Amino acid sequence: MKRSGIKIGVVMIIFCILFGLTGCWDVRDISKIAFVTAIGLDKSQISDGYYRVTFEIIAPEKLKSGKRPATIIEAVDGQSIGEAIEKLQTRMPRVINFDHFRVLIVGEEQCKEDFRDIISYFQKNIDIALRFRIGLVQNGRAEDILNYKPRFHRTIAGEYVALTELDNDNSLSYGGAFYKFMQDMQNNQGNGLACRVTKNGQGQMMVRHGSAVFKNWKVVGWLNNEEIQEANWIMDHNPTTVIASNKGQTTYTYHANRKAVHINPEVTKGKISFTLRINVMGDIIEQKGEHEDLSKLENVASLEKILTQDIEQQVKQALDKSQNYFGVDYLGLGHELYKKNPKIFRSLDWNAIYPQVPVKVIVQAKIDTFGAFK
Amino acid sequence: MFEGVAMINETKIKISDKMDPRVIAIVIIIAVIEFELFVYPKNIVMVADRDAWLSIVLGSIISNMGTWLLVKLAARFPQENLFQYQQRILGKYMAFFISLGYLLFWLVFLVMLLKDTVAANKLIFLPKTPFLVPLLFFAIGAFWLASYGLAAVIRFFQIMLPFLIIPLLPIYFLAFRIVEWDYFQPILSNGWVPVLKGAVLYAGAIQGLEIVLFLSPFLWDVKKALVPGLIGINTVNILALSHSVIAIGIIGADRIKQSLWPGIDTIQLISLPGFPVERFELFFTLPWITAVFTTICLITYLLSYGVLQVFHINWPRGIIMFMLLAAIFGTYLIPRYVVSLLMRDYFYIPTLTFIYLVPALTLLGAVFREKRGDS
Numbered sequence: 001m002k003r004s005g006i007k008i009g010v011v012m013i014i015f016c017i018l019f020g021l022t023g024c025w026d027v028r029d030i031s032k033i034a035f036v037t038a039i040g041l042d043k044s045q046i047s048d049g050y051y052r053v054t055f056e057i058i059a060p061e062k063l064k065s066g067k068r069p070a071t072i073i074e075a076v077d078g079q080s081i082g083e084a085i086e087k088l089q090t091r092m093p094r095v096i097n098f099d100h101f102r103v104l105i106v107g108e109e110q111c112k113e114d115f116r117d118i119i120s121y122f123q124k125n126i127d128i129a130l131r132f133r134i135g136l137v138q139n140g141r142a143e144d145i146l147n148y149k150p151r152f153h154r155t156i157a158g159e160y161v162a163l164t165e166l167d168n169d170n171s172l173s174y175g176g177a178f179y180k181f182m183q184d185m186q187n188n189q190g191n192g193l194a195c196r197v198t199k200n201g202q203g204q205m206m207v208r209h210g211s212a213v214f215k216n217w218k219v220v221g222w223l224n225n226e227e228i229q230e231a232n233w234i235m236d237h238n239p240t241t242v243i244a245s246n247k248g249q250t251t252y253t254y255h256a257n258r259k260a261v262h263i264n265p266e267v268t269k270g271k272i273s274f275t276l277r278i279n280v281m282g283d284i285i286e287q288k289g290e291h292e293d294l295s296k297l298e299n300v301a302s303l304e305k306i307l308t309q310d311i312e313q314q315v316k317q318a319l320d321k322s323q324n325y326f327g328v329d330y331l332g333l334g335h336e337l338y339k340k341n342p343k344i345f346r347s348l349d350w351n352a353i354y355p356q357v358p359v360k361v362i363v364q365a366k367i368d369t370f371g372a373f374k
Numbered sequence: 375m376f377e378g379v380a381m382i383n384e385t386k387i388k389i390s391d392k393m394d395p396r397v398i399a400i401v402i403i404i405a406v407i408e409f410e411l412f413v414y415p416k417n418i419v420m421v422a423d424r425d426a427w428l429s430i431v432l433g434s435i436i437s438n439m440g441t442w443l444l445v446k447l448a449a450r451f452p453q454e455n456l457f458q459y460q461q462r463i464l465g466k467y468m469a470f471f472i473s474l475g476y477l478l479f480w481l482v483f484l485v486m487l488l489k490d491t492v493a494a495n496k497l498i499f500l501p502k503t504p505f506l507v508p509l510l511f512f513a514i515g516a517f518w519l520a521s522y523g524l525a526a527v528i529r530f531f532q533i534m535l536p537f538l539i540i541p542l543l544p545i546y547f548l549a550f551r552i553v554e555w556d557y558f559q560p561i562l563s564n565g566w567v568p569v570l571k572g573a574v575l576y577a578g579a580i581q582g583l584e585i586v587l588f589l590s591p592f593l594w595d596v597k598k599a600l601v602p603g604l605i606g607i608n609t610v611n612i613l614a615l616s617h618s619v620i621a622i623g624i625i626g627a628d629r630i631k632q633s634l635w636p637g638i639d640t641i642q643l644i645s646l647p648g649f650p651v652e653r654f655e656l657f658f659t660l661p662w663i664t665a666v667f668t669t670i671c672l673i674t675y676l677l678s679y680g681v682l683q684v685f686h687i688n689w690p691r692g693i694i695m696f697m698l699l700a701a702i703f704g705t706y707l708i709p710r711y712v713v714s715l716l717m718r719d720y721f722y723i724p725t726l727t728f729i730y731l732v733p734a735l736t737l738l739g740a741v742f743r744e745k746r747g748d749s
Contacts (some may be wrong), residue, residue, distance in 0.1 A: 017511075126634075195400065340560070
């Protein structure tokens with residue numbers, strides 16, 4: 001009897017502890033949390049080495065009332081992002097939280113600094129899922145982008161993420177999730193591409209096209225939408241591309257929806273060269289001018305030849321831009337050499353020899369259908 | 375001389391109470407999987423880089439051989455545990471010192487497990503809660519379970535197995551969709567040496583496998599435990615390989631090296647547009663808690679009953695409580711988490727010693743000296 005009394009007592013104590021103590025310290029009341037959805041980073045005008053950190057924070061009251069944007073924008077200067085967040089907390093009546101963080105926008109001036117410093121905070125914060133998206137602003141500041149009014153979504157972060165999710169259907173832009181960008185950069189020794197954000201002609205909305213070019217973890221230039229389309233033929237990215245080719249007086253619009261790229265590095269007597277083989281399959285989606293009968297195979301073959309030449313020209317322009325204009329291997333040829341022959345790659349000063357490396361381009365464009373498309 | 379009353383009494387159980395040898399598969403899965411769900415495969419990637427998966431494949435061969443060795447040794451002495459029969463094989467004094475080695479190995483491992491639990495609570499689950507509170511809950515649970523003996527611990531493992539495995543399966547399935555196979559190239563870019571080192575590290579990460587040596591008196595036919603034992607260890611190997619392939623193929627070897635817990639980083643990257651759950655770490659929490667708690671229970675049992683046996687004490691509950699308090703106190707002796715991580719990096723050495731080397735020597739001794747237990 002006495003023993004069972006002790007047992008009941010112990011169970012009661014454990015029960016009280018379990019239900020009395022849990023949650024005392026780590027209550028996460030949603031009404032007391034400020035969810036940061038996007039951060040903009042610019043150079044501060046206060047002092048060198050300072051960031052201007054702009055936060056997009058969900059405003060639950062606006063969310064309830066259906067207002068757009070359902071956010072508030074706050075900007076703080078700080079020597080580091082962590083310091084800026086601490087300063088922001090002094091003016092926020094809610095606990096800042098990054099569970100719903102989705103977008104990082106970096107202004108042009110800040111892009112010119114070592115990107116590893118910028119992203120360090122985001123890599124270390126365990127609340128931040130590294131699949132957030134990044135955007136680099138050409139001719140502008142991240143603060144301005146975050147202050148735009150979203151047109152389709154309740155937040156700029158939502159609008160931007162939706163834009164990036166269209167990647168597979170658009171060859172005029174480049175860039176996916178942050179972790180993929182990081183992996184590409186690490187594979188190419190800090191050289192690579194990242195998504196470019198600009199304002200439209202009237203400066204009223206953000207446009208996501210083109211790309212930022214990184215060299216040794218710093219942005220050294222930009223590719224416009226035509227240049228990124230050219231580069232995308234080589235990159236393992238964006239299978240669908242729309243180009244217009246002229247055959248005589250007729251303009252054909254070709255929708256390339258399947259692409260296979262084979263980059264074959266060759267080392268002969270210590271000399272390195274590449275063969276770039278690109279096979280493209282697509283549909284004719286539009287004709288302008290004299291309408292040719294594409295049901296005849298000879299017409300299709302001659303059109304395929306023209307398309308092949310046009311695509312080959314674009315690929316060569318992309319290589320020229322990368323090798324001769326920037327001298328930066330953002331196309332990933334060095335990584336292909338490393339995959340095939342790591343010892344030789346390690347023995348080279350790849351960044352130095354890259355502009356002189358010969359690349360042979362072989363393109364084959366095929367037409368799948370011409371009468372209907374989706 | 376060294377037969378502790380409590381453990382011996384526990385091993386003298388009725389035939390009707392003995393368990394099916396197939397239970398060993400479950401025991402191995404639950405015993406081996408623990409905090410590595412978060413950390414894995416960092417230590418192997420640090421050595422073998424993107425070829426870590428190859429290290430795991432080779433390390434799996436070592437773990438299979440280890441399992442075979444342990445089952446063979448256990449089957450030779452089906453009514454006794456290692457601490458009992460090694461006295462007859464290696465001599466009383468040698469056996470005493472080896473037993474002390476095992477006890478120290480388990481104590482340090484328990485401290486590391488508790489320290490990892492503290493770190494996970496501090497960083498992820500309960501950052502503001504004093505770390506002693508969740509630790510005491512774990513300790514109370516482990517005390518309660520271990521005090522009922524190994525049979526109760528194993529029954530509990532049987533109940534917990536689905537909670538460990540089932541949530542992991544959809545995570546792995548979703549993760550495999552976004553694996554970039556390109557990240558595994560070039561294969562063997564640094565040669566075979568790092569891969570082989572990684573294989574040894576992998577084999578040395580399988581703490582908990584030694585349970586086979588203490589389980590035999592509870593099974594009705596240890597000889598039939600080999601196939602379930604191999605099924606158990608290969609389930610662990612497949613999970614480890616999947617985990618590594620996912621981590622390397624999603625975040626890449628470079629990021630794994632920089633990350634504190636690559637397992638968490640990887641799961642954070644899974645998304646399923648349209649699915650109500652946005653953060654899949656949620657699915658990781660239950661397997662983690664299950665894995666860590668069950669391993670804490672098992673190590674608490676082994677440590678406490680080992681002390682009872684080696685030092686002839688017959689006060690199981692007191693010793694279990696004392697050992698748990700000693701382990702909790704031990705967490706205070708590791709002031710910083712980086713020290714605990716460093717300890718984990720080197721813990722493969724005692725693991726290899728006590729899971730592979732000592733049993734191998736004991737089996738050799740038993741064969742040469744023609745020692746065999748009662749069937």
